[in-house]
Amino acid sequence: MSCPIGVFDSGYGGLTILKDIVKEMPEYDYIYLGDNARTPYGTRSFDVVYKYTREAVLKLFGMGCKLVILACNTASAKALRTIQQVDLPRIDSQRRVLGVIRPSVEAVADFTGNGHIGILATSGTVASESYLLEIAKIHSERGFLVTQQACPMWVPIVENNEMNSPGAAFFVQKYIDTILQADSQIDTLVLACTHYPLLRNVIDRFIPEGITVIQQGEIVARSLKDYLRRHPEMERELSRGGQIEFLTTEKGGMFDKMAALFMQAEVTSRHIEL
Numbered sequence: 226m227s228c229p230i231g232v233f234d235s236g237y238g239g240l241t242i243l244k245d246i247v248k249e250m251p252e253y254d255y256i257y258l259g260d261n262a263r264t265p266y267g268t269r270s271f272d273v274v275y276k277y278t279r280e281a282v283l284k285l286f287g288m289g290c291k292l293v294i295l296a297c298n299t300a301s302a303k304a305l306r307t308i309q310q311v312d313l314p315r316i317d318s319q320r321r322v323l324g325v326i327r328p329s330v331e332a333v334a335d336f337t338g339n340g341h342i343g344i345l346a347t348s349g350t351v352a353s354e355s356y357l358l359e360i361a362k363i364h365s366e367r368g369f370l371v372t373q374q375a376c377p378m379w380v381p382i383v384e385n386n387e388m389n390s391p392g393a394a395f396f397v398q399k400y401i402d403t404i405l406q407a408d409s410q411i412d413t414l415v416l417a418c419t420h421y422p423l424l425r426n427v428i429d430r431f432i433p434e435g436i437t438v439i440q441q442g443e444i445v446a447r448s449l450k451d452y453l454r455r456h457p458e459m460e461r462e463l464s465r466g467g468q469i470e471f472l473t474t475e476k477g478g479m480f481d482k483m484a485a486l487f488m489q490a491e492v493t494s495r496h497i498e499l
Contacts (some may be wrong), residue, residue: 227464229254231285233278236264236384238420239296239479240487242325243297245442246294247469249450254464256288257484260499261475266299267347267418274349278304279312280499282322292464293322294449298441299325301326302321302353321359321459328357328448329415329441333369336437337413340369343404346417348375358416372411374404376418383420386483388427397424398431405433415439472497 232243243257247276258281260266265275278300285293295301301324308322333342344356351373360371361444378396387393405411414423414436422440426459453460473480484492 227254227289227466227470228291228462229256229289229464231255231282231288231290231471232257232296233281233285233293233300234259234295234297234417235266235277235299236420237262237378237483237487238383238418239424241419241422241440241442242294242296242445242486243443243469244487245446245484246449249443249446250453252465252467254289254466255469256272256285256472257469258285258497259474259479259480261384261473263474264295264384265347266303267349267380268377269299269349271303271353274299274303275307276365277499282308282312284499286316286320289318290300290315292459293320294445295322295324296445298325298355299326299349299353302350302355310496321322323449323452325419325441325445326355326359326417327363328445329417329439330356332444333413333415333439333450334364334367334401336439337369338436339410339412340367340411341408342369342371343414344371344373344406344417345376345379345404345414345421346373347380347399348377350417351375356415368400370408370410372404372408374400374407376400376421378420379424380420382457383423386479388423393424393427394430397427401431402427411436413439416441471495474499 305324382393473494
């Protein structure tokens with residue numbers, strides 16, 4: 226029986242994670258599920274994000290996945306802990322759901338020189354304070370100074386394929402200027418939403434020299450590879466056909482066009498209901 230790795234996001238952004246995971250580990254099978262019909266998650270309540278994320282995880286479990294990656298910072302911030310601690314023991318203690326926040330937090334120490342870190346994220350991720358809590362827990366001895374900035378317009382810009390518009394440049398500059406005004410010593414900015422790499426070309430135009438911008442894809446891919454090395458019992462379960470299936474809750478062909486941009490190959494998705 227096929228046992229693919231499930232990758233879930235509220236929309237297109239998780240494709241940036243999937244692409245780097247597949248590049249790092251092309252031998253495995255994958256199912257990507259984008260809940261495009263209900264995006265964005267960033268402004269929704271904890272309860273709603275948990276409900277939607279749980280539905281997606283259960284759908285992927287039902288399709289044979291024993292390992293699911295929440296390639297979405299908002300879902301990782303608002304739903305992951307409850308799914309891990311409450312749902313998995315009831316459903317199947319042998320299945321695993323992993324997020325993108327912890328690997329990103331673990332890696333941030335490798336980039337910052339002065340300990341001043343900026344987090345660019347959705348309103349939901351900022352409100353959860355997940356990055357503040359994780360950085361304080363993992364790097365307690367370093368005394369990092371962390372500044373958060375919500376960027377509520379960035380996901381809609383990406384989801385509507387407006388990355389190259391004047392409006393995109395306006396809102397990218399606005400949020401970057403705001404966070405750097407809050408702490409002018411920031412030397413490391415974390416793009417703490419998987420949609421944001423699609424705006425990277427615009428973001429780079431407004432980043433002063435000397436600031437490192439961190440994208441999560443490569444970090445999460447390396448972390449997942451290490452996880453499977455440390456958990457051979459899970460690695461043995463995974464099927465190795467090198468196949469990727471794309472699922473979306475959205476009707477119409479927009480997903481295929483956007484996914485093709487990310488994956489640099491023709492994509493044919495299948496519509497599902499959660």
